[in-house]
Amino acid sequence: MSYLQLKKVSKGFGEGSLRTEVLKNINLSVDEGEFLAVVGFSGSGKTTLINLMAGLIQPDEGEILFKGKPVKGPGPERGVIFQNYSLLPWLTVHGNVALAVDQVFPHWSRKAREDHIARHIEMVHLTPALYKRPAELSGGMRQRVAVARTLAMNPDMLLMDEPLGALDALTRGTLQSEIENIWSRDRKTAVLITNDVDESILLADRILPLNPGPGATLGPDFEVKLERPRDRTALNRNEVFQKIRNQVLHYLVDAGSRKSVREEIEKMTLPEIQPVEW
C-alpha cells in the first residue's frame, strides 16, 4: 500500500469566467521511505500540489490518502518546508524550533525538549546563531532553520516546496548536499517540489515532471537509480545522471512548447472588455 496517495485530484481557483483549473486529474502515489521529486516550470501548480498534500487546501475533486486515511487538514505528521522559510521573525532560531517542539512533544520533560532542539539546530550547523533572529541571518541560514524546525517535529513524511528556490547557486549546492546527508540518516518518505532538474536527480529516487498549467497533469515517471551518497561533482560525469537529465529536460521542454502552441490558440479568443465605470 502506498504511503501517500492522490486519486484523480483536481483543484482550481476563482469562480465563473475567472476560474482557472490549476491541477487536473492528478494520480500519484508515494511509497514509504521513497524520495519523490516533482519537477515543473514555475506557475505550473507545484505549490498547489504540495499544499494539497500538506492538507493546507482541500481538493475540488478526488481524494488524498495518507497511510490509507483521507487527509482532512494539515498536521505535524506531514512536515512542510516552505519556499519562503515562514520563520517567525520575532523569535530567535531557538525560539522558532522550540515553538514546534513544545507543541508536538508537550509531554516530554523540559530537558528532553531542550536536547531535542539543540540536536536539530546542531544538525544544520546553526548552533553559533542559536539566539539570532531571522532578520540577522542569510537566506541559506534561514532555510536551514526551517529545515531544523520541520525535522524537529519528527514528521512521518517531509514535504518540501521549492526549499532552495530563493537561494544563490553556491548556497543551493551546499544545502542540497546537506539535505541529502540528513535525509539519508533515517530515510523518511519525502516529496520535493523543484524547478531544478539537477537538484531532483541529486536528491530523489523518482522524478515526476509536472506538465505546465493551467490544468496541469503529471508526466511519466523517471526512476533515478544512482548510488547514495551522491556526490555533486562526480555526478556531472556520470552517464546515468546525464541520461536522466536529458530525458527529463527533453520531456519538460517538449511539454513547455506544447503548452505555448495551445496558448497561441487560446489567445485568439476575444478578451472580455468592460466599459470603464464613471
Added chain:
Amino acid sequence: MATSIETQRVGTELPVEVENDKKTKPDSVRKLPSKMVTKARIIRMLSLAGLTWGIPLVRLVSGENPRRQFQELGILVAVPMGAILLFLMGWSVLAKKVDTSLGQLPGPVKVWEQAVSMVEEHGVERGKERAFYQRQNERNARLLAENPETEVRIRGYTGKPTYLDQIATSLKTVFMGFLIASLAAIPIGLLCGMNRFMMNALNPLIQILKPVSPLAWLPIVTLIVSAVYVTNDGMFAKSFIISAITVSLCSLWPSLINTALGVASVDKDFLNVARVLRLPWYTRVFKIIIPASLPLIFAGLRISLGVGWMVLIAAEMLAQNPGLGKFVWDEFQNGSSHSLARIMLAVLTIGIIGFGLDRIMVIFQKMVSFQPEPAGA
C-alpha cells in the same frame, strides 16, 4: 547567554565600514573590541530614541572621520537650531505689532520670564505647604502633650495647584484615559481582526463614533459620571474621571482600527505554520497573531496617545479638571497683564509634552518591530 545576544543584536547596527565586512564574516559569533561594542550600543540607543543628532557626536568623540561628522552635525543640529532661532525672531518682531485688550502680544522673552516665575512660584507654594504641615504637627503635638485624650485633627493643605502640579494632573489624566482606551481597543480590535462576524457587526458603529468631537461627548459623559459616580470622597475627582473618559472615547479608535488591521493582515505563511503545527487557539493568538500584529498595534497606540493629549486640553477646559486645559481657561478668564504670556507658555508646554509622549511611543514601536530597521532611521 543574554550578553551574547546583546552583542549580536548590536552587531547589525555597526557603523558603515564594519557593516561591509558582514557579508564575509563566518556564521560563528564575532568578537569585537569592547570599545566598539559600547559605541555601537550607544548609537543604537540614540537611533532607537530618535535622537539622531547624537550619533555624529558619539562618532566624533571616538575620532571617526571628523569631517563627515561635522557635516552631519551641521544638518542635524545647526539647521533645526537656525530654524527655531528664525521663528523666535519673527515671533518677537511680529508680536510687538499686535495690541490686544490685554496689552501688547508677548514675545518669547516675556514667555520665558513667565516660565521662570512659574517654577519659582512652585517652590514658594511648596514652602508654604511644608510650613503648614509643620505648624499643624507642632500644634497637635502640643495639644496631645497637654491632654492625651484630645482628638487631634489632621487637615490636608488646600493651597492652589501650581503650574507644575497642573502639568502633573494633565499627564495623569491623559494616561488614565489612554489606559482605559487601550484596555478597550486592543481586545475589541483583536476580536474584529480575527472574526469576520465581529468585524461586520462593529464596523458601522466604529465608523460613526470615530469622528465625534470631544466637545460633543463631554456633556453626555458629565451627566453619566455624575449619575453613576455619586460618592464625593472617592479615589478620583469627578472632573478627573470625566476628562479621562472623554479622552478615551476620542483616542480609542486609532488603536482599535490598527489592531484589527494588524490582526487581519497577519502573514498567511505564519498562519500556515500554526496550522501545520496544529497550535491550539490560545497559542495561536498569543504566540503568532499578537506578536505578528504588535508593530501595527503600537503604531495605533502612538496615534491614540497623540489624539488623547490633544483632546485632553479641551476636555479639561470644560470639565474644570485642574490641569493645563483649566489653566489656559482660567488665565483667559482672568485677563491679567501676564495672562497672554502664560497661555503662550501653556501652548509651548503642551507642544513639548506632546512631542515627548510621541517620542516615547516611537521607542516602544521600534522595540516591538521585527522588521530590520531601514538604513538611516
